[in-house]
Amino acid sequence: MNVTLQRITKKEPEIFNSQWLIWVFWYQxxxxxxxxxxxxxxxxxxxxxxxxxxxxxxxKETEEIIESEINLIKIPHPLEENLETGVRLITEKICYWLAK
Known part of the structure; x- marks a missing residue:
């Protein structure tokens, strides 16, 4: 996903471009x-x-995964918990990454 963030400043707008690689897995x-x-x-x-x-x-694999420096996120099960909970979690993560 290509992400472009524009911040309005007094002089000129600052534009930041980045790429996010997103994978979705059934299991961790x-x-x-x-x-x-x-x-x-x-x-x-x-x-x-x-x-x-x-x-x-x-x-051992769990420790390697924790140290992998990849944003690894377990999303809530949409039927067991709530679809809205999963959407909220993903939205919060995206806002966090945009603020970095």
């Missing part, structure tokens, strides 16, 4: 997948959304 991705994502992202903001924790991840 494994460390190896996150490593590949990180390698391909370079100057882009890598974002991974997932619905369920992976039942197959070991404790």
């Amino acid at each position: 991705p494994e460390a190896e997948i996150l490593k590949k994502i990180k390698e391909t992202s370079k100057d882009k903001l890598p974002i991974c959304f997932y619905l369920y924790p992976s039942p197959e991840l070991s404790e």
